[in-house]
Amino acid sequence: MTGPAMSGEAAAARREGPADLRLAVPALAAWAAAAAALTADGRTVTVGCAAAVLAACLLLAAVRGGMAVVVAAALLCGAAGAAVGALEGADTRRGPLPELARRYARVTLEVTVTGDPRAVRPHVRGAVRDRPAVAVEAEATRVVTGDGPAAPAATAVRTPVLLIARQSWAGLLPSTRVRAEGKLAPPSRTGDRVAAVLRVGDDQERPHVIGGPTRLQRAAARLRTGLREATDGLAPDARALLPGLVVGDTSRVPPDLEAAFRATDLTHLLAVSGGNFTVLLALLTGPAHLASRAERRGLAGRLGVPLRLTALLGGGLALGFVVVCRPEPSVLRAAACGLITLLAIGTGRRRSLLPALAAAVLLLVLWDPWLARSYGFLLSVLATGALLMLSPRWSAALRRRGVPPRIAEALAAAGAAQAVCAPVIVVLAARVSLVAVPCNLLAEPAVAPATVLGFAALALAPVAMPLAEGLAWAAGWPAAWTAAVARAGAGLPGAELGWPTGPAGGLLLAAVTVAGVFAGRRLLRGPWSRAACVLLLLLALVRPAPLTRVVTGWPPPDWRLVACDVGQGDALALAAGPGAAVVVDAGPEPRAVDRCLRELGVARVPLLLLTHFHADHVDGLPGVLRGRAVGAIETTPFDRPAGQAAFVRREARRAGIPVTEAVPGERRRLGELSWEVLWPPPAGTSAVAEEGPNDASVALLVRAAGLTLLLLGDLEPPAQRELREARPDLPPVDVLKVAHHGSAYQDPELLSGPRPRLAVISVGAGNPYGHPAARTLAALRARGAVVLRTDTDGPVAVTDAAVAVTRGRGRGRGRRTWARCQGRPPCGINDLWIPLALTPTSAVSTPPARPPPMPGPCGSCSSATLSQCRSRTCRSTGGRRSRSRARHWSTRSCGTDAAASATSSTARSRTC
Numbered sequence: 051m052t053g054p055a056m057s058g059e060a061a062a063a064r065r066e067g068p069a070d071l072r073l074a075v076p077a078l079a080a081w082a083a084a085a086a087a088l089t090a091d092g093r094t095v096t097v098g099c100a101a102a103v104l105a106a107c108l109l110l111a112a113v114r115g116g117m118a119v120v121v122a123a124a125l126l127c128g129a130a131g132a133a134v135g136a137l138e139g140a141d142t143r144r145g146p147l148p149e150l151a152r153r154y155a156r157v158t159l160e161v162t163v164t165g166d167p168r169a170v171r172p173h174v175r176g177a178v179r180d181r182p183a184v185a186v187e188a189e190a191t192r193v194v195t196g197d198g199p200a201a202p203a204a205t206a207v208r209t210p211v212l213l214i215a216r217q218s219w220a221g222l223l224p225s226t227r228v229r230a231e232g233k234l235a236p237p238s239r240t241g242d243r244v245a246a247v248l249r250v251g252d253d254q255e256r257p258h259v260i261g262g263p264t265r266l267q268r269a270a271a272r273l274r275t276g277l278r279e280a281t282d283g284l285a286p287d288a289r290a291l292l293p294g295l296v297v298g299d300t301s302r303v304p305p306d307l308e309a310a311f312r313a314t315d316l317t318h319l320l321a322v323s324g325g326n327f328t329v330l331l332a333l334l335t336g337p338a339h340l341a342s343r344a345e346r347r348g349l350a351g352r353l354g355v356p357l358r359l360t361a362l363l364g365g366g367l368a369l370g371f372v373v374v375c376r377p378e379p380s381v382l383r384a385a386a387c388g389l390i391t392l393l394a395i396g397t398g399r400r401r402s403l404l405p406a407l408a409a410a411v412l413l414l415v416l417w418d419p420w421l422a423r424s425y426g427f428l429l430s431v432l433a434t435g436a437l438l439m440l441s442p443r444w445s446a447a448l449r450r451r452g453v454p455p456r457i458a459e460a461l462a463a464a465g466a467a468q469a470v471c472a473p474v475i476v477v478l479a480a481r482v483s484l485v486a487v488p489c490n491l492l493a494e495p496a497v498a499p500a501t502v503l504g505f506a507a508l509a510l511a512p513v514a515m516p517l518a519e520g521l522a523w524a525a526g527w528p529a530a531w532t533a534a535v536a537r538a539g540a541g542l543p544g545a546e547l548g549w550p551t552g553p554a555g556g557l558l559l560a561a562v563t564v565a566g567v568f569a570g571r572r573l574l575r576g577p578w579s580r581a582a583c584v585l586l587l588l589l590a591l592v593r594p595a596p597l598t599r600v601v602t603g604w605p606p607p608d609w610r611l612v613a614c615d616v617g618q619g620d621a622l623a624l625a626a627g628p629g630a631a632v633v634v635d636a637g638p639e640p641r642a643v644d645r646c647l648r649e650l651g652v653a654r655v656p657l658l659l660l661t662h663f664h665a666d667h668v669d670g671l672p673g674v675l676r677g678r679a680v681g682a683i684e685t686t687p688f689d690r691p692a693g694q695a696a697f698v699r700r701e702a703r704r705a706g707i708p709v710t711e712a713v714p715g716e717r718r719r720l721g722e723l724s725w726e727v728l729w730p731p732p733a734g735t736s737a738v739a740e741e742g743p744n745d746a747s748v749a750l751l752v753r754a755a756g757l758t759l760l761l762l763g764d765l766e767p768p769a770q771r772e773l774r775e776a777r778p779d780l781p782p783v784d785v786l787k788v789a790h791h792g793s794a795y796q797d798p799e800l801l802s803g804p805r806p807r808l809a810v811i812s813v814g815a816g817n818p819y820g821h822p823a824a825r826t827l828a829a830l831r832a833r834g835a836v837v838l839r840t841d842t843d844g845p846v847a848v849t850d851a852a853v854a855v856t857r858g859r860g861r862g863r864g865r866r867t868w869a870r871c872q873g874r875p876p877c878g879i880n881d882l883w884i885p886l887a888l889t890p891t892s893a894v895s896t897p898p899a900r901p902p903p904m905p906g907p908c909g910s911c912s913s914a915t916l917s918q919c920r921s922r923t924c925r926s927t928g929g930r931r932s933r934s935r936a937r938h939w940s941t942r943s944c945g946t947d948a949a950a951s952a953t954s955s956t957a958r959s960r961t962c
Contacts, residue, residue, distance in 0.1 A: 072120050073408035077415075079124040080131030084415050085422035087135030089241040095136040102129040127412060135419040142245040145207040147193060151234040151246035157195050158202075159248060160260065161188035161211060163226045166376060167219055171305060184220045186213040187244070188228070210243055215250040219257050220301070223271050224376060227261030230254065243420045270374050274299055276511025277504065280522040287533035288526035294320045295497065295529055296504035297375045306672050307533060309641060310540035315468065315475065315486035316493055318433075319532065321426070327371055327385060329501040334364055374508065386410035404438055407431070429474055433467040440466035451575075464490045469563050473556040480551035482559065484591055485539040492535045496528035504529075541677045543593035543648050595651045604847075604857045605650050610723075610754040611785060611810075611848040614646035615840040618814030618821070619666035622761065622787065623650055624754060626720040630654040633674055634750070634761060638666040640673030646845060647674065656681040656720055659712070661747040661763035663694040671701050680707050687711040687733050688746035712748045725752040728780075729765065729773045738768045744790060745769035751780070755850035758782070760804055762789035770797035780804055785848055787812070788830070792822025792839065798829060806835045808854055815841040 087095045106125040109118050142148065150157060165187035172180040190209045194202050213219070213230055222228065232250040263271070274297055281289045290307060293299035298321050300308070311317050334349055349355075355363065368385045411431055414421055421427040441462045448458035464487045476482055503525035511518040539545055549555055573579045589597060599607060614621040616637030623631040623646070631652045637643045647655075655678055660668050663686070674680065683702050689695035702709045716727040729749035730739040739746050747763025760783045765773065770789065774780070774797065786806035789796065791813040809830045813821045822839060830837050836854070838846045843856040 070405050071408075073123075073405040073412070075120055076123040076127035077408040077412040079128035080412050081415050081422050082131075083128040084131035084135035084419040087132040088139035088419060088423065090132075090136065090139075092136055092140065095132050099129040099132050102126070102132075131415055131419065131422070134416055135422065138419045141209060142243065145193075145209050145245075146195070146205055147190060147207060147209045147211065147234070147246045148236075150193070150195065151236045154233055154235055155195060156231070156233050157193055157248070158229065158231045159190050159194075159211065160192040160227065160229050161190050161213065162261075163188050163222050163224050163228060163263075164210075165224060167215075167222055169217075169220070169301065170214065182217050183214055184217055186215060186219060186222060188213055190246075191227075209245045212237070212244045212247045213250055214247060215257070216252075216255055218255055219250075222257060223263040223267045225263045225267050226257075226259060229258040229260050241423070243423075266373060267376075270376060272512060273374050273508050276515070276518065277508040277522070278302075280507045280511050280515065280518040281526070283519065284522065284526040285530055287537075288530040291320075291533050292500065292504055292522065292525055292529040295500050295532070296326070296508060296525075306640060306676060307536065310533075310536040312479070313483060313485075313540035313545050314489040314536050315471075315483040316489055316532070316536050318429075319493065319497065326501055327368065329498045330367055330371065330505065332498070333502055334360065334367060386414055404435075407434055407438065425474060425478060429471050432470045432474065436466040436470040437463055440469070447571075460491055460494065461487075464494070469567070472563065473560040476549045476559050477552060477556040480549055480555065482547045482549045483545065484547055484587070485542060485545045489535050489539040493532045496531045496535075500525045500528040500532065542591045543598075544591040547590075598649075602857075604845075604855075606847050606849050606853070606855045608849045608851060609650070609847040609855070610757055610850050611752075611759060612646070612650060613787070613810045613812050613838075613840055613846040614643055615845045616642040616646065616670060616812070616814075618791065618817045618819075619670070620661070620763075620787075620791075620812045621646065621670060622812070623647065623652060624723055624725075624752060626656055626723050630656060630720075632656060632720065632723065632725075633658045635659070635661055635667040635763075636670035636674045638669045640670045640676065642673070643670040644673035644676050647678070652678065654679045654681075657684060657718075658682070659684045659748060659750070660686070660698060661749075661761075662686050662743045663689065663691055663698065664743050664764065665694055667764070668694055668698050671698060675701065675705050675707075680705065683707055683709045684712050684748075685709060686730060686743075686746045686748050687713075688730065688739065688743065690743045690746065722755045723752070724754075725750050728777055729763075729769065731776075736772065738772050741768070742766075747789075749773060751783075757784045757848065757850065757852065759785040759787070759848075760806070761787040762800075764790040766790065767795050767797045770800045774800050774803060782806075784808060784852065785810060786830075786835070788822070788826065790821075791817075791819075792826050793819070794823035794825055796826050796829065801829055802833055805833065806830075807852075808848065809835040809837045810846050810848075811837065811839040813839055813841045817841075 102125040106122040106129075109122045109125075112118075163186060167184040167186045170180075170183045170185050172182050188211055190207050190211045192204060193207055194204045215230070230248060230250050231254055232248045235247045235249065237244050237247055262268075274293070277293055277296060278299070281292050283289075284292065286304075287307060290302040290304060293301075294303055300320050303311075303320065308317075308320070311320055372385050414427070441459075443462075444466055445455075445458045445462035448461060449455055453461070468486050468490070472482060472486075503521050507518040507521035507525060510521065549559060573583060599605065605612065610625050612623045614623065614637065617639065619638040620635040621637035621643045622634040624634065626632050629651055631647070631650065631654075633643075633647070633652075633655050636658070655674060658671075658674055658680055660671075660683065683698070685695075685698065699709055712727045712730075714727055714729060714731050718725055727748060728751055730736065730746050733740070744764040744766050745768060747765050747769070749763055749765060750759075750761040752759040752761060758781060760780070762770070766789075780803060783804040783806050785808045786801075786804060788809050788811045792811040811822045827837055838854060838856060840846060844858045845856070847855045847857075849855065
């Protein structure tokens with residue numbers, strides 16, 4: 051985005067007459083033809099180009115002037131775009147590499163690095179996290195194949211490839227020549243700009259450099275390194291963000307800050323964009339709408355530099371900008387969009403802005419046809435076009451309604467860019483940011499000072515580091531403000547709205563946006579209607595819990611346990627008072643658990659208990675810590691895997707949270723919530739617990755408002771059997787959190803002993819492990835338990851009325867019904883158990899104590915009594931429409947024949 055300054059110039063252009071769109075048609079023709087020809091058949095492209103050239107010649111010979119010239123130009127530019135696209139696309143199909151990639155062959159490649167290595171965020175796959183890696187774009191120049199006694203065969207090639215290597219490869223500079231060995235694989239998407247992906251072998255920890263980078267790249271690297279060194283003493287967010295704002299260096303940006311920028315649609319600030327270059331041009335030429343006038347400002351105006359010389363100086367500035375930020379397509383695209391202003395200044399024709407944008411698109415597509423399929427290129431062009439065409443009209447409309455001119459211009463620029471870019475973003479992200487416009491407005495004033503001071507620090511770092519550090523300190527304040535805006539915006543409950551993805555979702559959002567613009571012209575005329583719209587927006591962003599519960603039915607007001615839908619992993623919340631919850635495990639991904647806790651209104655976590663250190667239980671830890679007061683973290687005493695245990699302690703230390711270890715027999719209470727640690731035994735006392743991380747999981751017996759819950763972590767059958775033998779006094783439970791995502795490895799007697807009425811399985815949809823296993827589901831149902839699973843039912847809530855409520859994964863509304871037998875409580879609800887009252891941050895060990903026997907009402911309950919209770923007091927209500935649906939599990943008697951006395955309360959009829 052190029053900011054409000056470009057909008058001011060566009061407003062001046064609009065006053066001079068209609069926009070000149072004649073060059074836009076040939077540019078769009080070249081764009082579309084290049085995108086189609088990249089993967090098209092060569093003969094088809096040849097015939098099409100010949101036909102287009104012939105048609106253009108015939109048209110020019112038959113008709114003179116007018117639209118004939120525009121049509122002929124479109125045909126010729128389309129032919130040119132198709133020709134270069136076909137030639138560029140052929141590079142990904144010629145030579146031996148594509149076939150070797152399809153065979154997953156092991157090869158040795160000599161490559162020339164063409165782009166900066168970028169970090170690949172590690173993903174959680176089951177219980178483990180991928181090793182951190184970098185992706186390096188390169189061009190293969192030589193491939194060596196052959197194993198065994200045959201001599202290796204070397205072939206000269208010129209094929210684009212992608213290298214996946216260790217983090218130690220992150221220091222490679224573009225133009226460096228490297229030799230790499232590994233296994234080839236085809237790209238993940240057809241029609242990609244790389245012909246093959248090479249996964250560098252683990253034995254090649256460091257790159258084997260056979261040719262150093264060019265002097266130009268080394269000079270640019272020194273400047274970038276100097277800027278990073280100058281920011282070393284800044285606050286974490288400013289230190290991470292400032293290099294990204296100045297030169298697009300995002301190597302220090304942590305995942306949570308990156309996610310905040312993505313949620314608020316501020317990611318254009320993390321990449322080098324037209325806005326960076328516009329700020330530098332404004333320093334040279336002054337405001338864009340005055341740049342070609344006598345009253346122009348800026349350094350050139352104050353020094354009396356002529357307009358044409360000013361344009362030349364701006365061109366030199368653009369060259370330096372490209373060198374420092376690396377001559378990659380994204381950087382060249384930003385420089386080309388920024389040169390629009392320079393062309394306007396040099397020619398003195400402000401109406402040439404749109405033709406200059408079209409010319410920049412045409413030249414860039416012909417130079418690099420792969421830009422025709424780049425979403426980043428599309429977003430950049432759309433944003434600039436909106437600032438030139440939509441923003442002036444919207445600004446004028448706002449001024450007519452009494453909005454001050456500067457505020458109207460800023461609102462129009464941000465709104466226009468968001469309106470045209472949002473349909474493209476939703477194709478990629480399946481969500482709409484409701485805070486994008488206000489966050490862009492709040493961040494906009496900080497961009498200019500951060501960019502100018504950051505570039506000054508970058509220029510001075512090689513010669514005067516103390517002065518560069520002072521400038522970086524000054525630039526750190528606006529950078530920190532930008533990060534604070536992103537975090538605050540992303541922290542709002544309604545920051546993002548889910549939306550259908552793909553082209554259909556994009557078209558739907560575009561239609562909604564157009565309808566909203568036309569409706570807004572009528573709705574926003576009166577002050578009351580504008581106030582009502584602002585109030586509705588605030589309610590959508592803040593999402594007060596009572597209002598959200600009325601609209602969606604989620605969460606139920608009296609929830610005691612919620613199994614969050616975090617994919618293939620565990621994350622449970624136990625209600626511990628208003629706005630507070632004890633959280634058991636954090637899931638595999640921070641955003642998922644953060645979203646779940648925000649929906650529940652959890653702002654305080656007195657205790658976060660991590661059952662074991664597998665990635666699908668602990669990698670979401672930053673999401674639990676985000677914006678919440680966490681009293682303590684309690685973990686298993688077995689630090690395996692060591693890397694993920696270190697990750698937990700590192701995050702806790704960064705947040706200033708104490709870490710303790712669970713002790714068997716430990717009992718705690720928080721209001722109506724209490725729990726006892728059942729497993730694991732102390733280190734050195736159980737060979738089973740030391741066999742692996744799963745068998746070292748913390749198992750809990752929880753009491754919450756009369757409900758009894760058994761949480762088994764990821765215990766395997768050996769640990770389950772040892773737990774059962776160590777605690778034969780386990781009472782019947784209302785809810786069982788099934789161990790290890792419902793895997794096939796369960797101890798049948800542990801499933802039968804507690805006789806759960808409800809079994810909850812936290813599992814990810816489409817997981818490759820077959821969880822939950824069919825035989826586990828059958829065993830639970832055979833024992834009378836109702837089974838709910840997060841992969842099909844969504845998040846599951848259990849209320850203090852012994853009701854299970856599921857939100858569901860679909861977007862449709864479901865019927866909410868519930869039933870309850872009031873005469874006699876089911877088994878396990880009123881058994882007497884008085885735990886020790888401990889503070890949430892303490893870890894006190896008490897000897898395991900056998901709970902007293904259950905009182906009479908439960909012990910004397912029989913199937914006959916239960917039937918009488920059901921007929922007399924069981925009630926079922928239905929008909930309330932909501933996004934949630936409730937499940938009722940069976941109640942059972944305490945007699946020996948549990949199966950005979952089990953009854954279901956899932957009926958929707960008025961009688962039981």
